[in-house]
Amino acid sequence: MISIAQLSSEPWGTLNGGDPVRLFTLRNAHGMKVAISDLGATLVSWHAPDRAGRLGDILLGHDTPAQYFAATTFMGGLIGRWANRIADARFTLDGIEYTLDRNEGAKLLHGGSVGFHRAIWDVSEDNGSLLMRLESPEGDAGFPGNVTAQVRYTLDDDGTLTIEYEAIADAATPLNLTSHGYFNLTGRAGADIRGHMLSIDADRFFEVDAAMIPSKLADVAGNAFDFRQSAPIGARLEWPHAQLVQAGGFDHCYVLRDAPGGAGKVREVACLYDPGSGRELTVSTDQRGLQFYSGNFLKGDAGRGGARYQTHAGLCLEAGGFPNQVNMPEEQNDVILRPGDTYRQVTAYRVGVREGRVTKRLHLQSLGLQHADLSIAARVNYCIGGLPSNNRFLQSAHGADDPQRHRTTPFPEGSIMNTLIKAVTLAVALAAPVASFAQSEQPLTRAEVKAQLKQIEQAGYNPAAAVDANYPADIQAAEARVAAQNAMAQSDTTGYGSTATGTSQTGAAAPAQ
Numbered sequence: 001m002i003s004i005a006q007l008s009s010e011p012w013g014t015l016n017g018g019d020p021v022r023l024f025t026l027r028n029a030h031g032m033k034v035a036i037s038d039l040g041a042t043l044v045s046w047h048a049p050d051r052a053g054r055l056g057d058i059l060l061g062h063d064t065p066a067q068y069f070a071a072t073t074f075m076g077g078l079i080g081r082w083a084n085r086i087a088d089a090r091f092t093l094d095g096i097e098y099t100l101d102r103n104e105g106a107k108l109l110h111g112g113s114v115g116f117h118r119a120i121w122d123v124s125e126d127n128g129s130l131l132m133r134l135e136s137p138e139g140d141a142g143f144p145g146n147v148t149a150q151v152r153y154t155l156d157d158d159g160t161l162t163i164e165y166e167a168i169a170d171a172a173t174p175l176n177l178t179s180h181g182y183f184n185l186t187g188r189a190g191a192d193i194r195g196h197m198l199s200i201d202a203d204r205f206f207e208v209d210a211a212m213i214p215s216k217l218a219d220v221a222g223n224a225f226d227f228r229q230s231a232p233i234g235a236r237l238e239w240p241h242a243q244l245v246q247a248g249g250f251d252h253c254y255v256l257r258d259a260p261g262g263a264g265k266v267r268e269v270a271c272l273y274d275p276g277s278g279r280e281l282t283v284s285t286d287q288r289g290l291q292f293y294s295g296n297f298l299k300g301d302a303g304r305g306g307a308r309y310q311t312h313a314g315l316c317l318e319a320g321g322f323p324n325q326v327n328m329p330e331e332q333n334d335v336i337l338r339p340g341d342t343y344r345q346v347t348a349y350r351v352g353v354r355e356g357r358v359t360k361r362l363h364l365q366s367l368g369l370q371h372a373d374l375s376i377a378a379r380v381n382y383c384i385g386g387l388p389s390n391n392r393f394l395q396s397a398h399g400a401d402d403p404q405r406h407r408t409t410p411f412p413e414g415s416i417m418n419t420l421i422k423a424v425t426l427a428v429a430l431a432a433p434v435a436s437f438a439q440s441e442q443p444l445t446r447a448e449v450k451a452q453l454k455q456i457e458q459a460g461y462n463p464a465a466a467v468d469a470n471y472p473a474d475i476q477a478a479e480a481r482v483a484a485q486n487a488m489a490q491s492d493t494t495g496y497g498s499t500a501t502g503t504s505q506t507g508a509a510a511p512a513q
């Protein structure tokens with residue numbers, strides 16, 4: 001049985017008008033603690049241990065309630081009545097057109113200028129959970145009907161923060177709620193999320209137009225938006241893709257796969273991992289959409305302890321409906337709350353630690369190759385386009401339905417290249433700190449991949465000479481990052497022949513990367 005965390009509260013400060021603001025803290029048996037404010041039902045901080053047991057705050061935040069109220073980043077806030085954007089700040093429902101608050105150009109963003117994130121919520125305790133309630137009057141940001149919203153925060157001893165939303169209305173109205181926490185699993189001020197590994201269980205995403213409004217559905221296959229297998233965020237941000245240019249990074253809604261039991265079931269939809277700290281965040285939800293926002297618009301925003309948050313200092317994984325869904329005729333009904341119905345959503349964020357040793361070097365003698373520094377193997381993998389089982393050479397060489405597409409390598413068993421690529425795969429599995437480097441995927445053409453493979457074959461057992469001629473600036477920068485990460489993880493570093501495990505702190509098996 002999973003026990004529920006303890007709850008405490010304390011005064012936190014006041015807003016400019018004198019309204020008092022309180023801070024509520026949930027603590028579990030393992031020292032994890034989550035602080036939540038009645039201002040905006042906001043996630044203020046989340047202290048979680050790394051693989052060495054050191055606590056670190058994995059949420060970006062501000063120091064005072066006044067800073068939260070004044071900020072335009074929606075940091076940690078509970079967003080309503082409408083999360084994300086509504087085009088032209090208008091919609092038509094049951095033949096009536098409604099005009100909304102325009103707080104991002106001509107659009108409504110995250111409930112408007114005075115959304116749920118800037119309201120003071122009523123708070124009570126319920127069996128160890130934090131229960132928050134808000135009355136949103138008719139005309140709030142231009143929306144019809146009176147809405148009563150409630151959110152329950154529960155922290156379990158397994159590191160899961162469950163957010164349960166409920167709402168009722170006395171007139172038909174759109175409703176789409178989410179939590180807007182900015183995560184950075186390093187727990188270190190000044191660090192960014194480029195080295196984080198991310199997976200999202202989605203085959204499609206919404207492309208956006210210049211106003212950041214969904215323009216069409218697109219497949220993720222073969223491009224920067226494919227996170228069906230865990231991939232480094234920093235490398236993906238550097239891919240040449242028009243949508244990344246359009247949004248300044250990732251700020252797109254993924255259409256999540258349904259659970260095996262059908263739509264509307266809670267299922268794990270995303271996994272975020274920081275190799276340096278070992279912290280892992282999994283996201284589970286019953287919602288259809290997940291907005292991945294890579295902190296593109298952080299531009300020196302004031303943070304905790306005098307910090308200034310720069311671009312990609314944190315990321316958001318926001319579960320909910322689709323952006324502008326209220327203006328999608330075939331999808332609108334799913335986001336309309338009518339009298340007599342109850343809006344419900346369950347989203348859970350679970351933080352754990354991947355236990356395991358960090359390995360800097362790999363002994364390849366047992367594979368019939370000379371001793372090789374991991375960086376050499378990583379450079380080969382870097383230049384052929386990422387993990388061999390998922391690289392662009394294989395994807396272009398075989399059709400999507402061809403079973404050969406998923407074989408380990410395109411080379412015969414026993415060949416030098418087959419052995420070398422398997423060694424690279426093993427190196428990646430053994431070396432968490434270099435995952436963001438070794439799993440990078442360069443957008444190479446098939447001809448370029450073949451040319452590089454030819455050069456590697458001609459170089460014999462040691463491919464370094466051939467690889468060094470390709471992407472020297474990228475390789476040098478990546479190796480510098482690897483060296484820095486390995487230095488940080490020195491206490492967990494071993495020599496040749498080590499293996500890594502993938503278990504979480506609670507004993508559950510971590511997803512394969």
